[in-house]
Amino acid sequence: MTTHSTEELILEFDVARILLAEEEEEEEASYVVSLKDITAQKTLEEQLRQAQKLESLGTLASGIAHDFNNILGIIMGHSFLLERLKSDPVKLSQSIDAIEKATQRGAALVKQLLTFARKTEAVFESVLVNQIIEEVVKLLQETFSKTINVRSDLKRDLPIIVADSNQIYQVMINLCVNARDAMPMGGTLSIASTTVEGGALSSKFPRATAREYILLQVSDTGMGMDEVTRQRIFEPFFTTKGVGKGTGLGLALVHGIVENHHGSINVATELGKGTTFSIYLPVEERPIESHRTSKKAMEDVPGGTETILLIEDEEMLGELARAFLVSKGYTVLTARDGEEGVEAFSRHQKEISVVVTDMGLPKLGGEDVFKRIRAIDPKAKVILASGFIDPEVKSEMYKAGAKHFIQKPYSHDEVLQKVREVIDIK
Numbered sequence: 001m002t003t004h005s006t007e008e009l010i011l012e013f014d015v016a017r018i019l020l021a022e023e024e025e026e027e028e029a030s031y032v033v034s035l036k037d038i039t040a041q042k043t044l045e046e047q048l049r050q051a052q053k054l055e056s057l058g059t060l061a062s063g064i065a066h067d068f069n070n071i072l073g074i075i076m077g078h079s080f081l082l083e084r085l086k087s088d089p090v091k092l093s094q095s096i097d098a099i100e101k102a103t104q105r106g107a108a109l110v111k112q113l114l115t116f117a118r119k120t121e122a123v124f125e126s127v128l129v130n131q132i133i134e135e136v137v138k139l140l141q142e143t144f145s146k147t148i149n150v151r152s153d154l155k156r157d158l159p160i161i162v163a164d165s166n167q168i169y170q171v172m173i174n175l176c177v178n179a180r181d182a183m184p185m186g187g188t189l190s191i192a193s194t195t196v197e198g199g200a201l202s203s204k205f206p207r208a209t210a211r212e213y214i215l216l217q218v219s220d221t222g223m224g225m226d227e228v229t230r231q232r233i234f235e236p237f238f239t240t241k242g243v244g245k246g247t248g249l250g251l252a253l254v255h256g257i258v259e260n261h262h263g264s265i266n267v268a269t270e271l272g273k274g275t276t277f278s279i280y281l282p283v284e285e286r287p288i289e290s291h292r293t294s295k296k297a298m299e300d301v302p303g304g305t306e307t308i309l310l311i312e313d314e315e316m317l318g319e320l321a322r323a324f325l326v327s328k329g330y331t332v333l334t335a336r337d338g339e340e341g342v343e344a345f346s347r348h349q350k351e352i353s354v355v356v357t358d359m360g361l362p363k364l365g366g367e368d369v370f371k372r373i374r375a376i377d378p379k380a381k382v383i384l385a386s387g388f389i390d391p392e393v394k395s396e397m398y399k400a401g402a403k404h405f406i407q408k409p410y411s412h413d414e415v416l417q418k419v420r421e422v423i424d425i426k
């Protein structure tokens with residue numbers, strides 16, 4: 001059965017074979033062909049989809065607006081305090097810390113949204129899952145209330161899996177935040193990792209075809225869920241947490257990511273007792289190379305004495321990045337828009353070792369900046385920075401030779417690392 005869409009009509013085209021008495025020998029066959037006008041039905045379905053989308057957008061917008069307002073409130077409040085706290089170094093550093101944490105939260109929120117909108121591509125590489133869990137545990141111990149006892153039970157020598165480490169991190173965080181929310185009076189949050197044979201899973205998950213799986217479990221001793229809730233938890237925007245408290249995206253995202261990794265999820269829950277989420281991720285036979293750079297390694301990224309051209313229209317961001325790179329020994333030339341950037345490059349191309357350019361620039365966008373710089377010097381090294389690059393644009397740019405990208409908002413360590421890496425490419 002096929003559906004053909006014309007400009008005005010949507011027709012359903014159906015072919016059915018009928019067997020007539022005299023055709024029992026199967027030498028000849030007869031068919032009934034029918035055409036049905038289903039335009040009205042499709043239009044209604046489309047309207048319904050649009051309406052649902054709009055409703056979701058509303059929920060989404062109010063949730064995000066609330067979260068961002070909180071984040072901005074924290075940043076504004078503490079920025080205001082900074083000036084007054086100059087003489088109190090302890091409080092000053094607390095305020096700076098709070099600002100840093102708030103911006104990280106904002107960045108995480110944006111990332112979550114972009115992942116949800118499937119606007120960030122997954123970067124699959126060899127991943128040590130236990131290392132991610134350890135990072136998560138550390139973060140939880142620092143940030144969750146002390147009434148929540150965080151435990152981990154990790155299997156040693158867990159096989160390496162091929163995964164997107166940021167997404168796995170995101171999965172763990174989302175599950176743990178839910179677990180915390182389920183225990184307002186405190187309780188125990190346990191994270192465990194182990195392995196299971198694929199064979200043992202195939203009855204539960206027919207799609208389980210790998211020989212071995214990593215099993216990650218996040219359990220809480222919280223309120224649990226009733227059956228009605230349990231059935232809806234993976235729906236985008238489904239939340240029981242009240243306006244502004246939850247967007248209902250956490251588990252939808254977890255689900256999407258696990259699917260993306262060809263894994264499965266299982267939920268066991270009991271009202272008043274607690275909940276366990278089990279995530280199964282396949283272990284590939286041949287893990288690819290390239291390890292995740294651990295946060296520790298980043299801390300000792302060396303600086304350099306080369307010259308960098310930094311093209312950034314947000315004055316404050318540009319100035320911060322410039323000052324940081326200068327403090328690491330680099331000479332930094334700056335430009336505030338695309339045209340100025342290209343001009344600066346053509347004037348100083350001999351000295352410039354690498355160009356770091358924003359993608360969304362006034363006058364001339366990052367894409368054109370890249371092309372013009374490459375026209376001046378086909379070997380010029382260019383790092384493109386952006387909050388979001390459409391995967392299509394990115395692959396276009398890849399073809400044009402742009403190979404170095406950095407996701408905004410970036411930490412200074414990340415820029416430092418990328419700059420060094422790109423300059424050192426022979």
Ligand SMILES: Nc1ncnc2c1ncn2[C@@H]1O[C@H](COP(=O)(O)OP(=O)(O)OP(=O)(O)O)[C@@H](O)[C@H]1O
Nearest residue numbers: 178179182224233239240246247248249250251275
């Ligand atoms: N560990 C848990 N215990 C009890 N209920 C849970 C648990 N995890 C999820 N839920 C239920 O599933 C719902 C959906 O969870 P999800 O993470 O998708 O959204 P949220 O936590 O409400 O909002 P967000 O994650 O976007 O901030 C929650 O509102 C809650 O009712």
Ligand SMILES: [Mg+2]
Nearest residue numbers: 174178250251
């Ligand atoms: Mg959640």
